[in-house]
Structures are given as structure tokens and as C-alpha cells.
Amino acid sequence: MTALSTRRADPERRPPSALRLRIGAYVALTKPRIIELLLVTTVPAMMLAARGWPSLSLLLSTLVGGTLAAGAANVFNCYFDRDIDRLMQRTQKRPLVTGAVTPRAALIFGFVLTVSSVVLLALTTTLLAASLAAAAIFYYAVLYTMVFKRHTRRSTEFGGVPGAAPVLIGWAAVTGSLDWPAVVVFGVVFCWQMPHFWALAMRFKDDYARADVPMLPVVASALSVGRQSVFWAWLTVAVSLLLWPVAAGYGIGLGYTIPAVLLGGWFVVESHRLLARIKRGGETKPMQLFHVSISYLALLMVAIVVDAIV
């Protein structure tokens, strides 16, 4: 997904074949850049649940199943959103807008990915993991994309549920059940998504207004969005610190908590810096918080993995 980062064309490079272009279009429909970090939140949940490394086969089947499931969700999202994606600068190069993939082909692709992911997870992990994946696909593709995103300023909060679902899927793949450490990590990813996305939505506010999508930065003042982002950043960090008491029996201790405090400080400071820029009335540069949010979450997940195995 290069909507946020464009690559310069290399004049020496031979044009890609028609097949490679076609495959690339289908891959782009799955929004691979988002899937990367969704999977990064799955692995720590699996390692906590397994109190170390799960079997390689379980790890791989969960990651492949999770990729297919998140990909399916994103394909349905692109299918339904093709009318507004056409109106937004950030999304107007998506395959269903450019015509690289037809709506009918995308719909079939989404269903194939859905069935593949649920069957793979059911056969190679647990029924709970497969059920959670199916529920997350439905929630994101129907409830978030078709209902909440178009009709409420609170769509990001609603979207946070499927966004954090990979944590529960990973835990359930190992244990066949859910437990408090999984709920806490789910809570971290849930809370994290508000500052993560509102920063991006501030950057593309005009796009969302043109597409008549009531994202918070479109319908609320920048000051209000800045203040709510600070609130959710603090809540993300507070929830992240619950992991020590809740998952002490899973090997979580100071080795995680110290990095969590330092990383959380970085995340919260960046949210306050955005608020300060908004108050000053100058250039707000919201993408700084967006990119910090992704680094914060990725590094926090690494801290969980390291403490779970050390």
C-alpha cells in the first residue's frame, strides 16, 4: 500500500508484465501495510499465551490465517468504499477506483479469502480463533465500513474493535480460550487506534469532508480532536502498564514494564506536542503523531515478546 509513501519511477526499469500488475492490484486491495502491523500484534499474544515460542506450524498457520482474514476484511472495505475512495486523494489510486480490478472480481476475491482464512484457522488452530476471525471480518466489512464509518463521528472507536481483534485471535489460536492478558493487550491496541487514526484523519480532513465521511476531525474542532487524542494516548499507556500485574504468571515483569513506560512517555509527549501545535495555531503536522503511533505499537509488541521469552 503506497498511498502514504510513493516510490520514484526508475527510468531504467522494464515495465512490469500484465500478470504482475494484476497480482499487484489484488495484493493492494488487501492493504498489506496495515496487515503487517496487525500481525505484529498477533505474535506477542501467541507468545504470552504459550509462555514462550508456540510451535512453528501453529505460528505460521495463525499468521497466514490472520493475513487472509485481514486481507478479506480490507477487500470488502475497498469494495464498499469505492465510491468515496474515488473522491479522496489518499485512496484514489486504489484498484477498484482505477479499474485495475472489477467490483465483481473483488467481491469474489473477498469471499475466497474469507472462506480460506476461516477454514485454515479452524483446521490448524482452534474453532475460537476461526470464529473470532469470521466475526472480525463481518464487523469490519459490514458494521464499520457500511454503517459506522458513514454515519457517526465515533466510527474510529467502533473500528477499534476489529483493529484489535488479531490479539484475541492469536491468544485463542494457542489456548482455545481467552484470558486477562489477552484482554489487556486488546485494550492497548484498541485505545492506541484513536490517536493513530485521528492524526491521519486530521491530515486528510478535506478528503473526508469532500467524501462526506463524518470522521472526528471533519465534525469537531482541531482542539477537541487534539485533546481527545491526548486522552486516548494516556489511556493506552495506562492500560499497557496493567500487563505486568495481569500477566506476571506469563513471564511479564520489569523487562516489559520499563520499556512500556519509556515508549508510553514518547507516545504521550508526541500527542501533547500535537495539541500544543494546534493551540499555537501554526502548522499542526499531525503525521508526526501518526508515524510515532506505529513505531510505539511495534516497539511495545517487541517488548512483550522479549520479556515473554527472556
Ligand code: HEM
Ligand atoms: C480504528 C482503527 C484504525 C483506523 C481507522 C486506521 C486507519 C488507517 C488509515 C486510513 C491508514 C492509511 C491507509 C492508506 O492510506 O492506504 C492507516 C495506515 C496504517 N495503519 Fe491504521 N487504522 C486503524 C487501526 C490500525 C491497527 C489496529 C493497526 C495495526 C495494529 C494499524 C496499522 C497501520 C499501518 C501499519 C498503516 C500503514 C502506514 C503506512 O503506510 O505508512 N492501523 N490506518
Ligand SMILES: CC(C)=CCC/C(C)=C/CC/C(C)=C/COP(=O)(O)OP(=O)(O)O
Ligand atoms: C479479520 C481482521 C483481523 C480484520 C482486521 C480489520 C482491519 C483491517 C482493521 C483496521 C482498522 C480500521 C478501522 C482501518 C480503517 O479502515 P478505513 O476504511 O477507515 O481506512 P481507509 O480509509 O484507508 O479505507
